[in-house]
Amino acid sequence: MSGVGPVEPGEGTHVRDAPSAPRPRRGPLERYFEQHRRAVLGALLISAVLAGSGYLHATRPRPESPPAPPHPSQVTTVAYLNPQAVDVETDPRSFSFGVEVTVESDPPVTVTRISQPYAGLSVTSDPRTPFRTKAGSPRKIMITMRVTECGKVPRNVGLPFLDVTLRNTHAIQMHSFILGPRYAQDLSHALQVACSNDFR
Template identity: 70%
Template structure:
């Protein structure tokens, strides 16, 4: 054989790769890294969104608290309607009349007690206390005053009033209601009749 040329592999032999290290190195497809990169970016984005949302929630403006309800005496009115036909008598020494109670706004108001300033008289009501009134539902109350000791009641009631204990979620108050001239006139007349046989 003559001439110079590449050596031909003999039988049972093969040519070595030019870069044998390339066969032993593991190759990773490009998509594998891309998937991991996307997952990592997605996780970071989720954390950022949660952190931002938490910050906005923590620093949000607080709503104004609801205002306190009004004091019960500020929204309660009592009007004198009339004396009952039975009026007063010497025998019973009692005087019965009707008032109307109105709650003008706010939560319901409960009447827990009705009284009057004279030591010689007692008071009962129908409905009996405690009872409740609501906005838009005026309530008629029948009140009976009974003279227990004529020496401790005035012969002429100038500006008589009712002491009414009122309660709502804001407060408990004792409020004096002046019922006006017709009530003063009727009460004075009833006391005069009830105590007409008593010496002063």
């Protein structure tokens, strides 16, 4: 044999395969991930979406709380209607008149008390207090004042008012309603009649 070159195997011989490099050993977590790759990636994706939506929910702007209902005196009016005929011979010291109580908006208002500033007068109402008035349903109230002591009532009433205690779901208030000049004239006349002897 002559020449240069690789030695070729003869008949019946073969090249022995080189042993393959050993595969690195994997831990149980790696084996689990390889077997369940799609499920694990899906679970991670769901976790990320839930965490993101939880963050968005926690940082969302808070809705404004609804406005508080108005104070009862802000939505209630009391209007003087007219004096009522009273039998002067039977009870010369009484004076009756009508008022209309109107509530402009919800919630309903309860009238818990009606009074007036003069110590010599007592006040009763029909219906008796407490009574409730709803928005859009004006209520007519009859008020009777009776002179109990002429020395404690004025001769001429300049600007008389009614003290009315009102209540709704927001507050309880005492409010003074000025009923106007016609009420002042009628009340002054009634007091003159009731106390004519004492005023001379």
